[in-house]
Amino acid sequence: MTEWTQPQKLTDEERATYEWQMWVPGYGEAGQEKLKGATALVSRCGGLGSPVALELAAAGIGKLVIAHGGNVKHSDLNRQLLMTYDWLGKPRVESAERRLKELNPRLEVEAVAENINEANAAELVGMADIVFDCAPLFTERFLMNRECVRQGKPLIECAMYSLEGQVTTIIPGQTPCLTCIYPEDPPAWKREFPVFGAVSALAGNIGVMEGIKLISGMKPALAGKMLYYDTEAMTFQRIAISRNIDCPICRDI
Amino acid sequence: MKVTVNYMGQLKAAAGKGSEIIECSDDAALSDLLAAAAGQYGSSFVNIIQDETGAIRPSLIVIINDVTANKDASPSLSDGDTVTLLTAIAGG
Numbered sequence: 519m520t521e522w523t524q525p526q527k528l529t530d531e532e533r534a535t536y537e538w539q540m541w542v543p544g545y546g547e548a549g550q551e552k553l554k555g556a557t558a559l560v561s562r563c564g565g566l567g568s569p570v571a572l573e574l575a576a577a578g579i580g581k582l583v584i585a586h587g588g589n590v591k592h593s594d595l596n597r598q599l600l601m602t603y604d605w606l607g608k609p610r611v612e613s614a615e616r617r618l619k620e621l622n623p624r625l626e627v628e629a630v631a632e633n634i635n636e637a638n639a640a641e642l643v644g645m646a647d648i649v650f651d652c653a654p655l656f657t658e659r660f661l662m663n664r665e666c667v668r669q670g671k672p673l674i675e676c677a678m679y680s681l682e683g684q685v686t687t688i689i690p691g692q693t694p695c696l697t698c699i700y701p702e703d704p705p706a707w708k709r710e711f712p713v714f715g716a717v718s719a720l721a722g723n724i725g726v727m728e729g730i731k732l733i734s735g736m737k738p739a740l741a742g743k744m745l746y747y748d749t750e751a752m753t754f755q756r757i758a759i760s761r762n763i764d765c766p767i768c769r770d771i
Numbered sequence: 772m773k774v775t776v777n778y779m780g781q782l783k784a785a786a787g788k789g790s791e792i793i794e795c796s797d798d799a800a801l802s803d804l805l806a807a808a809a810g811q812y813g814s815s816f817v818n819i820i821q822d823e824t825g826a827i828r829p830s831l832i833v834i835i836n837d838v839t840a841n842k843d844a845s846p847s848l849s850d851g852d853t854v855t856l857l858t859a860i861a862g863g
Contacts, residue, residue, distance in 0.1 A: 656861060
């Protein structure tokens with residue numbers, strides 16, 4: 519799963535910065551070089567996407583494409599870690615880019631002040647080696663899923679609600695796609711819902727580790743499986759999920 | 772027989788609880804259990820698990836004893852089973 523990234527040699531500063539994670543067995547400097555050579559699309563940069571982008575930046579990914587429309591609101595600040603109080607009323611992607619660059623000035627950021635839509639989905643997915651789905655609307659999620667299947671890009675699905683989260687790793691042609699799992703736009707899903715930032719960050723961080731493992735050549739644990747957790751009871755469970763042979767999105771691959 | 776049902780996501784809010792034990796007939800299948808659960812709660816609960824025709828929604832994930840169930844086959848249940856109903860969630 520590493521042929522879609524071009525490893526980049528590390529500088530001395532990068533070796534010093536990433537020393538602790540390069541000690542992880544199976545990762546090493548080779549894994550770090552692959553991460554440096556990778557581009558990830560993160561859409562959006564809210565309760566899920568903020569920690570995803572932040573951890574990818576901290577870990578040393580080479581480039582992030584971040585897509586998120588609108589301006590920072592008070593109600594963003596309980597969970598959208600890339601949004602800051604001083605940026606209230608200003609574009610979210612500007613706040614996100616500034617925070618990411620403060621953490622990692624070597625990071626290349628392509629900031630797009632739009633949410634995923636029919637007009638931009640193919641292009642934005644095409645800019646990335648891997649996609650992190652952190653969007654609130656299933657219309658956006660299904661668009662990213664469709665484009666990832668078309669373009670053969672892995673898609674990390676992160677989701678949260680209230681005290682719960684779900685994460686799965688989609689590898690087109692090998693695992694169920696999002697439409698296999700959810701064949702319809704779920705009628706009960708609402709744009710605004712209860713959640714704590716720590717719950718969404720947990721889902722995002724689990725997704726980041728799946729992405730880092732994929733990029734670096736380590737084995738993802740959630741390909742064809744869904745992890746769901748409940749932080750009220752502190753239960754974590756992993757179930758096998760299956761492809762739908764009649765799936766209108768991925769049945770032909 | 773007695774089956775433990777766990778409600779996740781929006782179902783937990785709609786039911787007002789995360790888990791309960793439902794008594795079913797000894798030959799009950801998944802569809803019978805879901806009908807029994809739906810009969811206890813209001814439309815917000817029912818709309819998450821059933822469409823307008825009463826069919827189980829495709830977006831509902833059903834787990835029986837840690838194994839994802841084929842909803843369309845409405846598998847038989849056994850005394851002591853645990854059924855978890857997982858709803859579709861996203862981000863924000």
